[in-house]
Amino acid sequence: MDPILIKHVREPNAFTLDFYVQHEGYDALKKALAHRPDQIIDMVKASGLRGRGGAGFPTGMKWQFVDKKIEPRYLACNADESEPGTFKDHLLMERNPHLLIEGCAIGCYAIGARIAYIYIRGEFLHVQHVLERAIDEAYARGFLGRNILGSGFDCDVYVHRGAGAYEAGEETALLESLEGKRAQPRNKPPFPALVGLYGKPTAVNNVETLCNVPLIVAKGAEWYAALGPEKNGGPKLYCVSGHVRRPGVYEASMSITLRELIDGYAGGVREGRTLKAVIPGGSSVPILLPSQLDTQASFDAIQKAGSLLGSAAIVVLDDTTCMVWLAENLLHFYRHESCGKCTPCREGTDWLYKILHRIEQGDGQPRDLEVLQNVSGNIAGKTLCAFGDAAVTPVLTTLKHFRHEYEAHITERRCTLPAAWRARQPVGAH
């Protein structure tokens, strides 16, 4: 499949309105405005578009659930892109910002919202500048603002800058943050489609998801669905990073296999190294082993293989990677990013990190493995949002597949696989 979403990203001025309009940009918005909003929702439903943020929930359904009887309604675009290993939305927003703006405008029209907030993570300041300039251009040409293209439809798009919080990527935490509070999740239900931003019906969609909407409107649901395997239609962006020769964002149909992505697109592991494991969907999902590399990189196939496609952040680990270190590294992340609202997660991630740290430092005890399992079991499923389940996954998945490495650390009282790319001095437990 030839790239669609990122086809022009390497061309100069790809981010400008002139370039975008010359390449059929905003034609989908014109077409959408000639339809009724419910027809757009039907189109998106028929396309089978699934959310690209991680959960893979059908976007058309999400839009249909938005309560059309209550005014005002809102669209919130999740541009927090905080799952470790994910960097696709950054590329879309920086090099193809008008695609997102067009997607926001069509999304607002479909759900009957007049305001879209793009919640962008604070570390993307350079991306925000590009996006805000593109929004100004779109206003100047009448693609945003009052009475868009003479249709009577009004739409404002604003960029809202986050300030460093992984949890803000969770949809209800994102809404809390937009309301000027700590990014902590709400109890669900009610879901944002009924009670969202300012208590009003809100659709929360990922950047890549909204970028797919203009394609569906322009070229039709059937064309879109046929791009990929059944129920996994459309183009997909994959972020490949870690121990590969050519890390980067690659666009493909979801009929592609992990092997083609890693060995083909990303050039495979480096000279003299062998593949040890793959994290197929960001740090929150179970690892897959080299024997599973021929798995199709689709939502359904990866789930069947025992993991999740998540945000399609493929982190490749070669044979120099210590799996206890890996779990320690990720639990440092989760401990730091736990929002603190639910006790099992707030306290539990801290304990998991401390135990992993001391095993990695050669100070572990045999019963630690049981404690890790026990603490993990008391976090997963016992928190308001999916963070708890995400945080224990690196521990449980490494214990499941690489328990022998944990045991070797404990019996030999040291890290049994210290790689050259790791710190020379022991890293402090800070």
Place this chain on the structure above:
Amino acid sequence: MSFHPKMAYDATFHRSERKLEDEGPPFVYTPENRARFDELVKRYPPDRRRSAVLPALYLAQSQQGYISANAIRHCAELLGITRADVEDVVSFYTMFYTRPVGKYVVQVCRTLSCALNGAERVTEELVAKLGLEPGTTDPTGTFTLVEVECLGACDRAPVVMVNDAWHECLKPEEAANLIDDLRVRGEAAVSGCHHAVEAGNR
């Protein structure tokens, strides 16, 4: 109780060090920042001014370099919320500094993809070069060294963010040079994001 004979139970929650300690000099927005604030607050419904707390704090931080108690008071008054509401937010988000920081805040991404490509070594080199532990500022107020979690640039690992700009693919052996270069050329020493460069827009 403790899980471990060598590890005492401590109830210290890891964020607790982020408490606000600095009253700071008297603070009001400059006229330019006040005008900018008045623009930003219009993006939200009139009865939802609180939504502008993050933009308001960014303005305060850009003006003063960090968020003092007086800056919090000013933001709270303008937003029509309590100081506690604002401090609640300041203490939660990692990008707000509650005490003065160096001219260059060097933030090393330590999360997985960067770590797999040598981020721990980068931190070690920077610690050696600057003579600073992560989380501290040198006495001249030039550099603050911080380890941060995933910056979202995993294909250009290891990534370091200097103030608001990215420096991509920083090899450990080049880390000390970056510091020298920052001293000489300032923020021009930072590579920026590769996307615009590769497409010829920078």
